[in-house]
Amino acid sequence: MSEPMMAKAYNPHEVETTLYDWWEKQGFFTPEQQLNSGLADPAQPPFVISMPPPNVTGALHLGHAITSSVEDMLIRYHRMAGNPTLWVPGTDHAGIATQNVVERQLEKQGMTRHTLGRERFVQEVWDWKDEYHGRITAQQRRLGISCDWTRERFTLDEGLSQAVLTAFVQMYEEGLIYKGNYLVNWCPRCMSAISDLEVDYEEVTGKFYTFRYPLADGGYLEVSTTRPETILGDTAVAVHPDDERYRQAVGKTAIVPVLGREIPVIADAYVDPEFGTGALKVTPGHDPNDYEIAKRHNLPMINIMNKDATLNEAAGKYAGLDRYDARKELWADMQAAGLVVGAKEHTHQVGHCQRCNSVVEPLLSEQWWVKMQPLAEPALEAVRSGAVQIVPQRFERVYNHWLENIRDWCISRQLWWGHRIPVWYGPDQTAFAAHSTAEAQAKAQAHFGRSVELVQDPDVLDTWFSSGLWPFSTLGWPAQSKDFATFYPTSVLETGYDILFFWVARMIMMGLKFTGQPPFHTVYLHGLVRDEQGRKMSKSLGNALDPLDLIAQYGTDALRFTLLTGGTPGNDIKLAENRVEANRNFANKIWNAARFVIMRLEDGAPEVDGSDPNSPLYLLPPNDLLNLPDRWILSRLEAVRQETTRLVDNWQLGEAGRQLYEFLWNEYCDWYIEAAKVRLNEDTAVEAQATRQVLAFVLEQSLRLLHPFMPFVTEAIWQNLPGVGQGAPDNAGSSPVAEGDRPQARALIVTRWPAAGERRQETAETDFGRIQEIVRGIRNVRSEYDVPAPKRISALFSASEINDLLTENLPLLIALARLDAAETLVAAELVAPSKAATLAAAGATVYLPLAGLVDLAAERKRMQGEIANIDRQLGRIESMLNNPGFTGKAPAEVIEREQSKQAELQGRRVQLAERLSEL
């Protein structure tokens, strides 16, 4: 195949979709294909992630981008490590959210769901789902996620619906699901109950109204409220039992203003005498605390509100008014009646519907509930025992606290979009939970002894009910499927910490309940993506960055790398656009380094190891052909391989990425490639060839290490490497060869993560470090003396102990420090020229005559500064080494390091001082 010339700059858009389609078509995302191709080792445990399903009608945002980046990183890493790897994608029907979207759409056409009727409305939502499903999944593909699309699921699929039915019926039969009339959080806009978690509390400045509650036998009590309309539902006034002020009032009768209803004055310890007037109006139908008080005192509970937050007949003359209008009118009437004491500003927490931001009302209503305590216990134990580990660990406390104080979960929603509650009622309201109408009928028949007409419960389940089953329902449960047997429990559940309760805790509870096992062994929580000022990104603030825009501007890899390396686990990340840009530059940098290497490989192809697809693509030359830079970069590569592997295994993904960045840019590009040029240009053919192989070897291994972080640019480069051969995207799908006969394509995505090498050479690192120190020192002097960059200068090295090192690597020094070869000399000892800048580095003294440029006074000053700097450091070290506490207690290794540093500094000091005295 003809090698396509690599473009001068990396263009993400030329490769991303092509590569993605090719990967997908090749089947690399499926565990079956990984096993068939020999990448995955059947002896290794599978690595499985259930993808948090995005809302099917949602649009991609940075939350999805960070989730995808982290999960795809883990998936690619484990796939390369040889685990059969499965990442199950899917979408969520997102009950209220989706229904609201469609309802808003209907509204624009002057319709409501009721004008359409249930069946047609649900059909309408399905149409939406079909339209938008393609959009969200296409957007996810742009992120490069290597999930197994052949196993994609939707929460309202047949299979997942079966899971929901099974779970519901079983829990119902065990008494874990029950129906009851309780106070719920009611959203008057959604016209549905919502769970505690779906209520967001916001601080609101309202009014604190104080008024007189008349007593039947004269007098009054002063009482305060933030919601005067609830007076209409009062069934008592309560005071603290020990409150002297109100002792006589207890037992008396109060009169509800306007309505004239008689209610008792009671004593209850809940009342805080310090707060307000110390007397509390009790509205059991519209306040959770009052509800509890009412239960203790057997008070009646009055519901004054309709489901749309207008008042009902119980409100007397206010019936039909909206809650806020009623508030005003009632207050005006009270004022007229002389009952008003006053109203002052008051800030307090008010519950809002998470989905539509309406103010939520506590309302008495009959709903379905899950009994949580019995589910919470095992879920707590799973984390306590370590069967489930949460990363970062601090979230375990949050998790524990929530589960220890858990309350029953309201799971019924008065919506049409979702899993309809599988309960049918007979003529006498007897309830039958069943998997189907037919089964319900059979149950009813058995119960009544005859066939009766059944009516199914109209409500649907909270969308998080089906989400709780996701890790196993997507694998086929309740059927005993092969996938379930093979891939359950999954490995890691990765998501943002904001849905720890909504989703993660419920999955653990449901997983333990229905499969007897925790659904995953690790929970990895990432932070939330915020704007540069740390604010939440939102449409209304207009500060939301669109991941698709960022991808269009900088490429997918740049965005992914930024999200992966821009923060630390569990902490929010403030996304600065210039970091994305910097990482775009990084992708380009690698691209160009590769371009250079590949061009040079045209002078002599490197030896390819074709024997084992799991070993490095290129062979290394024999040791005796390796020079210092070769040995150095190989040693560094091995160190970085070890470090990144360790870091990824310890969930320090960002740190791993940052290390690769620094290795590739600051070591491979800045030093090794520059050093390699010397040998490629000047040495013998055999040596040049050896260097070409090292260049190729290190590049190829680095691409593997970087691939999970930057999948596209690494694969694009890899496909251009000589020896990769056929299989490039150009051939994908269009080959006339039958599927089975086509040679297995080679792709970076299915190469092995580099295995441990034996190339670590501390001496090479020390020696090359000396060269670097000297080169940097010379560059520094050049810069200080304003030597024009292209100008070659003469240099005299009085090398003493590193004479051999410098002699051997003289061409390297000449090239990197831009020395004049004809006027450069290395010797163990040489006489200092009279007029030269002097540098003490790495044990050598370097004289740079810099004809005509050296100003002796300036040079003296420069050296004095240098000596002062050395003295500062020496002072620090000496006080350490003179401290018996240090020498007695510090590890030998640390002491040795300080000693050798001291020796080196003293050496340099002597060199500089000698020179200074000569000047």
Add this chain to the structure above:
RNA sequence: GGGUGAGUAGCUCAGCUGGUUAGAGCGCACGGUUCACAUCCGUGAGGUCGAAGGUUCAAGUCCUUUCUCGCCCACCA
């Protein structure tokens, strides 16, 4: 009220198990037509690591107190 995270260079952040002169990117200054890359190269300036105590031979890193900001949970009418 309880819990928790953050406070490190002008900005955005690293610094993982305490041990070289605390790092990066961007920005800034100076210099660059070095045959991969100006999405680049070289050099440099810039930090009492929020504050105060303490533990330790040694603290940005551990402990206590404290200040500022953020988030989560919680029934104060």
